[in-house]
Amino acid sequence: EKDYPGCKVYRLEQNYRSTKHILSVAHSVVRNNKQRLPKKRWTANAKGEKAKVLAFEDQIAESLYVVTSIREELHDNGRNFCDFVILYRTNAQSRVLEDALRAAGIPYIIVGGVRFYERKEIKDVLAYLRLICNPKDSISLKRVINFPLRGIGDTSVEKLEQFAQESGIPLLEAAGRADEVESISARIEAQIKQFHNLIRKYACLRVELSAGELARTLVDEIGILRKFKATGTEESYGRGENVGELLSAVDNFSKRHNSNDLEHFLEEVSLITDIDSWDDRSNAVTLMTLHSAKGLEFPVVYMTGLEEGLFPLSRSLNTNEELEEERRLFYVGATRAEERLYMTWAARRLRYGEYFENLASRFLEEVDDRFVERIDLRRTYRERPHTEHPRGSTNGRRQRQEETMPAYEDFSQDAQSFYVGCEVRHPSFGLGKIVGMDGSGETAKLSVKFYDVGVKRLLVKYAKLETVG
Structure with missing residues (x-):
């Protein structure tokens, strides 16, 4: 006009x-x-x-x-x-x-999208969880060994597979012995062994953490949500929300079945995806x-x-x-x-x-x-x-x-002397003050109001907080 x-x-x-x-x-x-x-x-x-x-x-x-x-x-x-x-x-x-x-x-059908458990980011996190429960799952290992990006290409994985076959050992065990594969560079070898140690650590943590706590802590450590948030697109925000919803699904399963066994959750997901193949x-x-x-x-x-x-x-x-x-x-x-x-x-x-x-x-x-x-x-x-x-x-x-509103990050940390009102510093979030505390010792969960980014929920045992003053 x-x-x-x-x-x-x-x-x-x-x-x-x-x-x-x-x-x-x-x-x-x-x-x-x-x-x-x-x-x-x-x-x-x-x-x-x-x-x-x-x-x-x-x-x-x-x-x-x-x-x-x-x-x-x-x-x-x-x-x-x-x-x-x-x-x-x-x-x-x-x-x-x-x-x-x-x-x-x-x-039901989903228009303009795919079913929840068929989404890439969901499959990636589930592959990590399956590998933690079953170290012999080579398919899951190959899906996530370079996710998030670690610089481990297909050629390096093929060399690792060949070594595993010749040695008669699972692929994950071969990853822990990557230094024995002469054709893999020292830089790639270090990344492969770091991945191996990550999976082994969480396999041990299964007896210490609930299924929900393990899944959340794993997602925190590999940095998927931070990666999506840093990308800053509508699609990446949606992917982050999908991963958050998967964490909720693990918790909800535990409450419904009164079970903290991660394998039981993965079995249910497998049954769901089998049913979804017919429509x-x-x-x-x-x-x-x-x-x-x-x-x-x-x-x-x-x-x-x-x-x-x-x-x-x-x-x-x-x-x-x-x-x-x-x-x-x-x-x-x-x-x-x-x-x-x-x-x-x-x-x-x-x-x-x-x-x-x-x-x-x-x-x-x-x-x-x-x-x-x-x-x-x-x-x-x-x-x-x-x-x-x-x-x-x-x-x-x-x-x-x-x-x-929930934060995209949910960190955790080494045990220190924390209390409500205590000022703390985080390497990413900066300075903040503890405004809530649930539990004590290494398993305590803290609510910290950071001056720059607002309130975050942190698990003491795995985060990187330090007290100030």
């Missing part, structure tokens, strides 16, 4: 897909964007049922409700599996939803991120994970432009629904192996109550804090979110 002031503007305002209630839900949120042309969407479709906003205790309860609701829709309304879509903001959220659908025997794609529930949903439509839509810091993403709160893009994404998700729309959130969510308290997304607050039915299905109802900043203000929310 600025470039061509005499042009005539035609606004495409009619929606042919959704009911009046669903369209009103979407409009009541997106109208809060300031950088948009004024327009009012309308539809000639029926008013339809009110959308539902549902609060749950955690992500397990949320996923079980989705499965139960799908079953009820199938039974009561004669729907097919292909009538449903489950939407989420980040790929990592699919894991718990996949588990619930699989347990219920409901076929009736002609009639299945669809799972996808909100970004992948543009242009599609389904009779029934579940928008999950509507929590501050997750949707909208915490990093989108830095600028109005990014926040408005998240709001447009909400509009896209809501208007994928033709007949029924369910919007869900969890009061706490397991991320990186720990539970974090959540606030409902500001988008749910912006929805006009005339068009939704709000249902609280938590075991214990929690009032929103009275000190909450007014709608539209991000400062209070951002501060709360920075304090509660």
Whole structure:
């Protein structure tokens, strides 16, 4: 309009897909964007049922409700599996939803992505865990001996394999004797032996640490999350979140089965991947991120994970432009629904192996109550804090979110004399103060508020903290 002031503007305002209630839900949120042309969407479709906003205790309860609701829709309304879509903001959220659908025997497909346990970063971490449990697993060893990059190329691995065959020993044992392979350079030999020592160390730690603690400490030491975070792309953030979700899966397995045996978890994962190799794609529930949903439509839509810091993403709160893009994404998700729309959130969510308290997304607050039915299905109802900043203000929310969102790093360390209020220094995070402590001695877990990067959770036995003053 600025470039061509005499042009005539035609606004495409009619929606042919959704009911009046669903369209009103979407409009009541997106109208809060300031950088948009004024327009009012309308539809000639029926008013339809009110959308539902549902609060749950955690992500397990949320996923079980989705499965139960799908079953009820199938039974009561004669729907097919292909009538449903489950939407989420980040790929990592699919894991718990996949588990619930699989347990219920409901076929599903993931559009615009791959199933959780088929993602590269998940396969890489699982290969480490399998090798720790079974030192003779040469396939897993070859997958991760150069991940993260150690400068160990295919030629060096082939020489190591030849040495192992000639000596009649497993490949991992050959790695520990790399100095006996004359054709491998001293630099590569050192990297191979360092890898061997890493695997052996964690094989010994299996009797000292729980499955969840071992997996988290391993991920910390090999630096996968730091690598993803340093890359700084949307894709790398997503990969980091997937690894964090895998750590949560290990913890959740231990709690469900009252078992800290890592092998049992790996056996379950193997069973899952075998089941996933069969899939009736002609009639299945669809799972996808909100970004992948543009242009599609389904009779029934579940928008999950509507929590501050997750949707909208915490990093989108830095600028109005990014926040408005998240709001447009909400509009896209809501208007994928033709007949029924369910919007869900969890009061706490397991991320990186720990539970974090959540606030409902500001988008749910912006929805006009005339068009939704709000249902609280938590075991214990929690009032929103009275000190909450007014709608539209991000400062209070951002501060709360920075304090509660999980960090990409979770370090640990040698035993020293630590106490709440003690000042410490970390080689990467700098100076900070201990604000919480769980346990004592080498197994103590510390919450440290670093002056530059915020709160981090640290395990004393393996981190590199030193006291100051």
